[in-house]
Amino acid sequence: MTLENIKLDIDYVRSQFPAFDDPLSKDWSFFENAGGSYVPQNVIDKLTEFMTSTKVQPYAEYPMSKIAGENMDKATKLFSNMINAQENEILIGGSTSINLYVLSNALKKYINPGDEIIVTNQDHEANISPWRRLEEVGARIVEWKFNLQNHELEISDLEKIISSKTKILAVTHCSNIVGSVNNLKKISEIAHRYNTIVIGDGVSYAPHGFPNIKELDVDFYTFSLYKTYGPHLALLYGKEEILKELPNQNHEFLRGNYPYTINPGGPNHEELVSLIGIHEYFDNLYKHHFNESNSSTLEKISKLNKLISDHEEVIANPVLDYLNNRKDIILIGKNKISNKDRAPTISFVSKKKTSREISEELVSNKIATRNDNFYAWRCIRDLGLDINDGVVRLSMVHYNTEHESIKILEALEKI
Ligand SMILES: Cc1ncc(COP(=O)(O)O)c(C=O)c1O
Numbered sequence: 001m002t003l004e005n006i007k008l009d010i011d012y013v014r015s016q017f018p019a020f021d022d023p024l025s026k027d028w029s030f031f032e033n034a035g036g037s038y039v040p041q042n043v044i045d046k047l048t049e050f051m052t053s054t055k056v057q058p059y060a061e062y063p064m065s066k067i068a069g070e071n072m073d074k075a076t077k078l079f080s081n082m083i084n085a086q087e088n089e090i091l092i093g094g095s096t097s098i099n100l101y102v103l104s105n106a107l108k109k110y111i112n113p114g115d116e117i118i119v120t121n122q123d124h125e126a127n128i129s130p131w132r133r134l135e136e137v138g139a140r141i142v143e144w145k146f147n148l149q150n151h152e153l154e155i156s157d158l159e160k161i162i163s164s165k166t167k168i169l170a171v172t173h174c175s176n177i178v179g180s181v182n183n184l185k186k187i188s189e190i191a192h193r194y195n196t197i198v199i200g201d202g203v204s205y206a207p208h209g210f211p212n213i214k215e216l217d218v219d220f221y222t223f224s225l226y227k228t229y230g231p232h233l234a235l236l237y238g239k240e241e242i243l244k245e246l247p248n249q250n251h252e253f254l255r256g257n258y259p260y261t262i263n264p265g266g267p268n269h270e271e272l273v274s275l276i277g278i279h280e281y282f283d284n285l286y287k288h289h290f291n292e293s294n295s296s297t298l299e300k301i302s303k304l305n306k307l308i309s310d311h312e313e314v315i316a317n318p319v320l321d322y323l324n325n326r327k328d329i330i331l332i333g334k335n336k337i338s339n340k341d342r343a344p345t346i347s348f349v350s351k352k353k354t355s356r357e358i359s360e361e362l363v364s365n366k367i368a369t370r371n372d373n374f375y376a377w378r379c380i381r382d383l384g385l386d387i388n389d390g391v392v393r394l395s396m397v398h399y400n401t402e403h404e405s406i407k408i409l410e411a412l413e414k415i
Pocket residue numbers: 034035094095096097098123124126127172174175176201203204224234374
């Protein structure tokens with residue numbers, strides 16, 4: 001069977017997520033995945049195992065502690081393999097917002113008065129305010145604005161504002177409102193011509209397929225693990241050659257122990273270990289579909305990404321199509337996903353009802369969603385929308401079904 005013929009076995013996928021059988025959540029169609037995803041049983045098991053037998057201070061010689069430490073290291077190692085990074089290029093922190101704040105603090109010493117930093121108006125605030133804050137040390141902030149007609153960040157506009165003065169470029173891989181996938185590889189290529197450090201926000205991208213970091217060639221990249229089927233943690237990748245030059249923000253005597261020293265403290269141990277469960281889940285998903293287990297982690301992830309994006313196209317395109325064809329609705333971003341150029345994160349507003357009214361009505365139809373600016377308030381403002389009412393957002397991942405998409409269409413038709 002060729003890869004083209006293999007389809008995601010959605011029943012298998014859903015059988016791995018206890019939330020679909022839980023009395024509280026089982027009757028709901030869950031479309032708030034860009035807010036945070038459900039977790040597979042593997043993650044819950046790893047968390048329980050850690051809390052039951054190894055919840056002690058790690059890295060001592062007695063077995064409970066030794067195993068705790070080994071599993072913490074294993075979690076980081078597995079994740080570095082999944083995204084094609086080195087183990088010493090990965091930092092696990094409490095959230096993407098915290099990670100980016102800590103990173104901006106570390107990069108501060110490289111900024112001199114008159115240096116420029118490019119931020120966008122399409123990003124979530126987590127990848128804007130830590131960089132705007134560097135005005136304090138004399139940085140000039142330049143905004144890369146999205147095209148108001150198609151809501152896209154145009155590379156040609158970046159080329160007009162980037163220069164040898166640009167020290168940092170902070171840009172989202174995929175907007176949590178517009179949904180478009182920005183060409184980070186191309187963006188990095190342009191930025192590196194000017195020795196500009198690229199900070200990619202992968203929070204809305206990674207739930208739809210883990211990125212190959214080395215291919216993107218970004219300098220830093222971050223995503224929230226609680227949106228990629230894990231606990232409330234976030235991953236920050238940094239190129240080793242830059243990480244090792246960053247100042248120690250941890251205890252003085254730890255100097256030299258990068259990347260550990262970038263964060264003022266360590267991650268939550270039990271949650272870190274439960275990340276092994278995400279790897280297990282994807283490994284099982286691979287075995288289930290491809291009936292072999294000898295490929296490298298990266299090859300497995302690459303094939304799974306294709307399976308996932310094909311499924312996401314099937315479930316999201318009918319909803320995009322419906323919204324796009326309604327005269328009383330304004331759909332944000334592209335009206336179709338093709339070749340993974342858009343995430344199934346679908347935002348819209350109505351010309352007749354507030355976003356709040358629509359999301360309440362969707363909720364009363366047992367569709368879990370919400371309206372908001374989702375902290376991308378500059379994007380909402382520049383789209384000419386009310387930043388308090390925001391958009392209605394229906395965000396899907398691979399465990400959503402075609403049947404659920406039909407439920408959305410029926411509910412929207414009724415509303
Ligand atoms: C695109 C994007 N970037 C950053 C963040 C911030 O992530 P965290 O909640 O881990 O700080 C979010 C959260 O929704 C997001 O959607």
